[in-house]
Amino acid sequence: MAKSLLFIPDISGFTKFVQTTEVTHSQHVIAELLEVLIEANTEELQLAEVEGDALFFYREGELLSQEKLLAQIETMFTAFTGHLKLLEKNRICPCNACATAPKLELKIVAHCGDIEFIEVQGNRKPFGKQVIEAHRLLKNSVESDNYVLISKELSSDIELPIYYYSKVFRFKEGKDIYDQKEVEYIYSIIDNNKLNIGEYSTAKEVVLEDNPGIVLDRNFSIAAESLMEYITNLSYRHFWVKGVDKFEYNENEVTRLGSEHVCVINNKHLNFVAVKKKVKPGKYVYGEMTKSIPVADTVYQFYTISPISDNSCNLKIELYWEIRSLIKKLAMMLFAHRIFRKNTENSLNLLDQLVEERRIVIA
Template sequence: MAKSLLFIPDISGFTHFVQNTEVEHSQHVISELLEVLINANTQDLKLAEVEGDALFFYKENEIPSQEKLLAQIETMFTAFYSHLKLLEKNRVCPCNACATAPDLQLKIVVHCGELQFITVQEKRKPFGQVVIEAHRLLKNSIVSDNYALLSDEVSKTIGLPVSYESKLYHFRESKDTYDTKEIIYLFSEISKNKLKLTPFAIPEVVDFKCSPAIVLTKEFEIPATQLLEYITNYSYRHYWAKGVDKFEYNPGEVTRLGTEHVCVIDGKRLNFTTVTKKASPDEIVYGERTTDVPIHALYQFFVIKSLPGNRCLLTVEIYPKSKSIVHKLMLFLLIKRVVRKSVKASLDNLEAFVRNDAIA
């Protein structure tokens, strides 16, 4: 029987991350990272299982070449750390989950052997001793939490020398004993500084040369970070946003600079992009921009400042942008009246929602 490949990317630091951060945002972060790893699959690996913080891939009756396998490992490390850099640089939320996400690391374990299968709920799943060994290799004596591990069976199959070195890889031999069976493996720590991380769009930081057209303020009897969650988590928007029929967004994504969502108002789709502007150190800023309006663009900023006693002050600033005299007249006649009324109603709804949620 031909050998099959077992390939397990495992996010290091997951247990500590979840236990010591806000649960919902930590779940979103891990979900995003797992999606990134799945999308980085270049070798047509089959996904057998999502195992919490890990992915269990396999390739039946085939072992990729040394070049392809090492390239696959590098691709996943590159995608993983590129996304962590994106989360770090474009972060809006100050919660522990979003702030400590860049501390997560990745390890990849690769094994091979004769693979058996069982069928569970009409789904064919890898089974057997080689599967057990692959998962036990995750519990090894390597001090680092950021490495690629190839079992001796894999390294011999692809012809990987014990002393193999490249710009990224510096393999060393080690071994561990599992249930009296000794398994030898090669491992290489991976330096993210040697990865060519994927560039991402620089977030838009708006610098207005004028005062906002509309300014509304309201105090809330909750901490600033909690109010930010009610505003930036779009699953809450329908509870308080005035006049919006539907919100469309990625529910598995933490809102950050550059993320997008859609507001459907009277059948018209308004596309919004998250932006920011300069603020004081004691302020949290979340901004949205849309160009799907009769004028050139409309910016809406939520500026939250902490107050004593677990309270906060929310200031909403509206900046309409126009290029023509006609549009400027529209701003004066429409924005000042209609938008102010809508925003004020939304803030009243938000206050009522916060109060009712606290009681519940």
């Protein structure tokens, strides 16, 4: 029987990440990173299972050549690291989960051997001694959480030299004992600075020369970080923004600069994108921009939150618009301005009501 490849990318620091940060956002971040790793599977490896913070891939009855295996490993590290940089640059949320996400690391274990299969609820899964051994190799004595480990058996089969090195890889020998059996391997710590990270989109800072057309502000009896969550987490939006039939957005993504969502009103789709502007240090800001509102070419709405104490803050809402047409300018002056202001006031009242109701429930 030809040997099969076993391949496990595992996100390092996940347990600590979840235990010490906000659970919901950490789950979203991990889910995003797992999706990135799955998309980086260029060798069409079979995904056997998502194992919490790890993915279990295999290739039945066939090993990759050393060139393809190393290329696949480098591709996954590059995609993973690039996405962490995107999260860091485009972060809006001040919570610990989003702030510490860029510190997550990746380890990949590759092994091989004869495997069997079991059927679980109609799904065919690899099973056997080599599968167990591959997972045990995740617990090793490598002094890093950002590395690739290849079993000696696999490296021998694909003729990968023990001390192979390149720009990205510099392998060393290692061994550990599992169930009274010594298992040898080679490993390379990955220096992320050596990876060829491509360009990733970062949101440009909005510079507005004119004063806002509408300004409203109110104090809230809630921590600034918590109010920011109510505003940026689109799952709360229907509680405090009325008149919208449906909000469409990526439910598995933490809102960040460049995130998009759609408001469906009477079968009309209004597209919004998250943007930023400069604020003084210590303040939080979240903005949305749309070109979908008929009476203006572009509309910006910014929410600036200023902490007052540990459990109170001030929210300032500012609306800006850019209009080139004289007809649209007239429409804004005659009726649209009043409608915008009334809708914003209603949203501010409902947001205040939502915060108060949640505060009473928690208390």
